[in-house]
Amino acid sequence: MRLVSARIRKFKCIDDTTDFSVDPLVTCLVGKNESGKTAVLEALTKVNAADEEDEDFDLDIDYPKKEFGRRIPEAGVSTEWELDLTDMVALGLASTPASGRPVRVTIEKHYDNEPSWTFNLTPGQMVEIAISQSELDAATKTELLKSEDVDALLVAARAIPTNEEGRDEFVKLVESEGFMEAIHAACRKALEPELPSFAFFTAYNELPGRVSVEDFNKRKANGTLRKSDLTFKAFLDAADVDLDSVVATNTYERLSNRLEAFSASISDTIFRYWSQNRHLRVDVRCEAGRGGDDVPFNTGWVIHIRIRNTRQDVTTKFDERSSGFVWFFSFLVWFDRFAKREGGRFVVLLDEPGLTLHARAQRDLLRYFESELAPKYQLIYTTHSPFMIDPEHLLRSRTVDYVIEKVKDEEKDLGTRIGSDVLSTDRDTVFPLQACLGLDITQTLFVGANSLLVEGPSDLLYIKWFQRRLAAAGRTSLDPRWTLVPCGSVDKIETFASLFGASAIRIAGLVDYKHGDKQKVEKLKASRKVDPKALLLVSEFAEKPEADIEDVIGDQTYVDLVSQAYELRTPLSLTPSSKRIEPRVMEAFALLPPTVAEYNHYRPAEFLNGSSRLALVGLAEAENRFEKMFAAFNALLPEA
Secondary structure, three states: OEEEEEEEEEEOOEEEOOOEEOOOOEEEEEOOOOOOHHHHHHHHHOOOEOOHHHOOOOHHHHOOHHHOOOOOOOOEEEEEEEOOHHHHHHHOOOOOOOOOOOOEEEEEEEOOOOOEEEEOOOHHHHHHHHHHOOOOOHHHHHHHOOOOOHHHHHHHHHOOOOOOOOHHHHHHHHHOOOHHHHHHHHHHHHHHHHOOEEEEEOHHHOOOOEEEHHHHHHHHHHOOOOHHHHHHHHHHHHOOOOHHHHHHHOOOHHHHHHHHHHHHHHHHHHOOOOOOOOOEEEEEEEEEOOOOOOOOOOOOEEEEEEEEEOOOOEEEEHHHOOHHHHHHHHHHHHHHHHHHHHOOOEEEEEOOOOOOOOHHHHHHHHHHHHHHHOOOOOEEEEEOOHHHOOHHHHHHEEEEEEEEEEEOOEEEEEEEEEOOOOOOOOHHHHHHHHHHHHHHHHHHOOOOOEEEEEOOHHHHHHHHHHHHHHHHOOOOOOOOOOEEEEOOOHHHHHHHHHHHHHHOOEEEEEEOEOOOOHHHHHHHHHHOOOOHHHEEEHHHHHOOOOEOHHHHHOHHHHHHHHHHHOOOOOOOOOOOOOOOHHHHHHHHHOOOOOOOOOOOOHHHHHHHHOOOOOOOOOHHHHHHHHHHHHHHHHOOOOOO
């Protein structure tokens, strides 16, 4: 069975979420603090909790306090599930319904804690189920399957020879007024063992750093284990360790070896997805309590969980280490417990997963969700972090709002609402989605896997024009794998590399070179944030000691371009010089009549790109220089 939608009414801060859809793989509930995200997960567990202590509604605790005197029978949780092929076979149904409509079941649970199951069966499907579960012989069943509805089935059933085994019971069933209820009850009996449970993980489930074996066994005997104790118990179960036998036999090596073996296995799983520090390992020690330690760790056996930094060869207490690492390790231990106990029949509920993780580690966690959880389990998690929203699957998100409606200057509290899409009118609610989308656009639309940084938009336009022109002529052009990114002067390249260099992006730069830039360029190369070989100076291709992109075009060609762009009656005339062309053009413009528009270095670039057929003086030499530049940048790319 697969969860497809849910609705929660009258639970803690929730009045009525209204129906909201659940993604087949991963559902992300996005909302600000105190919006009711945690309450949604807590309510879902009531349908079929993996931990018994979470299963039942408690009227005194769970029912909204403001509504306590006005109880409604519909309060609770309603969930809709779609049957899979295995479920269909269990009910005796054909794998593909003749109606084309998937078979679904609505499972509701209210404050009386008695679940109800309602199936959306067609008359033909009820006939099919009744026949499949009867004790009639195969030939008779085949004949009965020709019945299209219950009335036709009744006629056919009465025609069965009276001496056939199971005939009377079957006729009695079909004749009864409670035929539909009986079929639904039979379906529930067949599928109830297959209903996925809800396994809910929060920060309270995190593994403790040390545990007194004697104290743990006392809580276990009294039935007062905490959620963190349950995770520790899962750790012991996974390592196949029985504390009672260990204490009774006073055996150290067996306990230590098994705990260390399991912690090594879990550590290997972590570091397939943990990119923050790959020099960590989990050490487990079992030692006698020391008299100077706090109670209850001063007597009996004490299990210590520590984190070893293999680079520095030192250990620290588990619960004093990075809280993000503690969370990840604890989750894997907790998850292992349910994976072994429940098989694939559970829905994973995570409350603010990775809240203490660095942004990059949160993306690692999303990668873990996609690779390890989504193929086998449905996952529903809450977040308000933009880094815990998968930009590639944005439509998996559902917005969670705490709604207060204003009517005629009066505020009406509507409680938590969940949208079945990523839309919301509350700016705070959608902010993580906006931030996620903005970051993704920045890294994918404006920044490519191979980013060639140029100074400004005019540089981009010139390069694009020569790229097209050389490609059309069959000459060496700029490889289309390069994404041109205007980022400003050389000062901005280091900032760009710091922001995006860690994202496996290949970065190259075309650096304008003028007075005062030499030291900046050398500093950038020394920083190694960009491969020094990938920083190419414009002056190398303009064959001038100082140069901008306009100098690669060349003095004669650029002067002709400016003259045409500004429709000058008398073309500009400049004295040949090794100095940069643009300052000299600006000086020449200062001497022109006031009727001529003020010089703007973007206008010639825009004019060039808007002219399909343009004759320019010295264009062939400009093409040669740009071809040389493009070849240099193409050489930085791997072979296609």
